[in-house]
Amino acid sequence: MKTLTCINCPIGCLLTVSVDEHENQCIKGNLCKRGIVYAKAELTNPTRTVTSTVRLRNAAVSQLPVKTSSPIPKGTMRACMLALKYIEVSAPVAAGDVIIENVCGTDTDIIATRSMPAITDLHA
């Protein structure tokens, strides 16, 4: 048996998942249907959006915030973080710019989430 907390609303139902004698999954503890949908997704393919930063040169701050353009499988998060570790970007950057294409074979891009002018532009 496994337990999960539904995150779709502040009630936060504690969902218990068990398998009956016919190998059917049985989800209990939800107060509404969204709990079932959530538990199924969490059990089959849990995904998360990764947000982090990469090094930024030629800008007023040294870090550029980035995210995966869509949620990626939970199991690939570590590899994704590692891929970000050695990236360095130079301003100017616009929010939405692709920083890494198809990160770790997830079919998801890493994109910038903040626009940063180059320092030279700032003084122009």
Added chain:
Amino acid sequence: MQTVDLAIIGGGPAGMAAAIGAHEQGIEDIVILERENALGGILNQCIHNGFGLHAFKEELTGPEYAERYIRKVTELGIPVKLGTMVLDITPDKEITAVNPKGMLHIRAKAIILAMGCRERPRGALNIPGTRPVGIYTAGTAQKFVNLNGYLPGREVVILGSGDIGLIMARRMTLEGAEVKAVVELMPYSTGLKRNIVQCLDDYDIPLLLSHTVTEIIGRHRIEGVKVSAVDENQMPVPGSEQFISCDTLLLSVGLLPENELSMAADVSLSPVTGGAVVNERLETTTPGIFACGNVLHVHDLVDFVSEESMLAGRNAARYLQNPEPASRREIPIRSGQGVRYTVPSFMDPDTMDEVLTIRFRVNNVYRNCYICLYFDADRVYRRKARILTPGEMESVVLKKEMFTEHKGVSSITITAEEATNA
């Protein structure tokens, strides 16, 4: 001295939305004064996602949410002075500020306070033990990691389970630190469920509810903390103490509105929220000075900050167009049973819009209860709520028509009542 119709103090989400709201009502002589070198406020360091679900029906990161408003402010051509720190505001709306070019004196016809909040520092907490290096507020750590690219430590204990602490537990874990525990005094977390699941459970970080840090150990750098269980009176339980070694302690024990300037301007503050006392137009006790966003009361969702602040901007515009309205009624809005505070705390049914949203927080966790609205002793509205928690701001909507049957109402009360006796 420079003069301006409307000066806005702070260029975070509140200040930007207030400026846009005022501009939409035809006020163009505006200036936003912001001490940092960029607009966006605290959102610039909140790189995680979860912003904008209410306002845009999209999940944005903090910087993305901010950028939508920055673009709007720029498009409208609203003047902004960055790197400009406001030092003083007088009750007759003279502003003193400083920036790299020197001192600035501005006389404004109306002012909107949008300075945000600051984290409660540890001094307010009285933990026994030494005062070594390695103790930061969670927000300071967030700034180090997300803006400066500097990880403040490798073995972390977090005191307080507010959202910022939870977010930082995940952030530091992803950056390679080990978060050993999140310690929460109350029997529940004030953080969002979603953050508990995605920031703690995902990484098997223990959340110790009804626990607190009873001692800090370490001479130069922090070496560890003693953690104890607490009883229902929040007193440490003898014998429950355990030692957790760590090189960093993050404090996420709440936020306080940043109101030194408001006090200088003779604005009355609420002892409960730490923010200004306002009427339904979000006007403080000093006429022509308005407040919105986290400086008014601490918000958990930026979407509501933007909504509230647009309203403050529109009302400031209205004030500028007609500074002295006909005599005003001030009906108090009281926090009844189960309710910790309401914003606004006064209202005038004659000058209100068709609808008025009253935001409030409850003082405990309540299940299966009713949110009730009373005009004097008459209940005029109630709604069932499955769960109410202090961590989530609630609201009720007052409609102008409610007053047609209650013309002489002298006070309005909001309560959270258990369903059994309702």
